[in-house]
Amino acid sequence: MTDSCLFCGIVAGDVPSVKIAEDATTYAFMDIRPASEGHLLVIPKRHSRDLTEIEPADLSEVTLAAQRIARTVLSELGADGVNLLNCCGADAWQTVFHFHLHVIPRYVDKTRDRLTLPWQPGVEGDADTIAAVGARLAGALA
Template sequence: MSDECLFCGIVNGSVPATKVAENETTLAFMDIHPGTDGHLLVVPKRHSRDLLEISAEDLTAVTLSAQRVARAVVDVLGADGVNLLNCCGADAWQTVFHFHLHVVPRYVDTSKDSLVLPWRPGIRGDADEITRIGAILGAALR
């Protein structure tokens, strides 16, 4: 744990939070800046800065906990869908540097959900550029 990390403080109980679910490796709690009704965060109890640093075991545990929470927001809150979101790095909107997954319930009812996508799905990208970048990444991952 980091003494300077907000989410480590929530995990150890020194920072107040509305805790929703907990197991030996993860904690789910309500986001105090919710994008929609029922917006939660799921964190590993062990501190990891971001997606690039988290262990495979903790990443698996957080993902499985997020899936459990996602089922609850659909079944209990009546969400019409769910977004899982991770922001890795300040330029990718990460503001708390302790790995976390946002579990964002989505609703057709805009009084519960005012989020909009930051990009426009369905707009095709440049096929040559997609192929070029795919080849670079594919070679790096082989």
């Protein structure tokens, strides 16, 4: 834990939160700036800055907790879908630098859901660029 981390303060009980679930390695609580009704966060109790730094075991536990909670969101809140979102880095919209997954219920009823996409799914990209970037990444991972 770090003294300056908001989410570490929540885990320690020094910062109030609306807790919805907790186990030995994860903590889930309601987002205070929700994109939709029921929007919540799942975090590892152990501090890690972001996706690139989280321990694999912690990432696995957070993801499994998010899956369990997503199922509950769908059944209990009557959500029509759910997004899991992680933002890694300030330019990717990360504002609290403690790894977290957003569990965002999605609703056909837009009075319960204000999240909109920042891009247009279904719009194809340039095939040559996709192939070139894909080859570059595949080579780096080999």
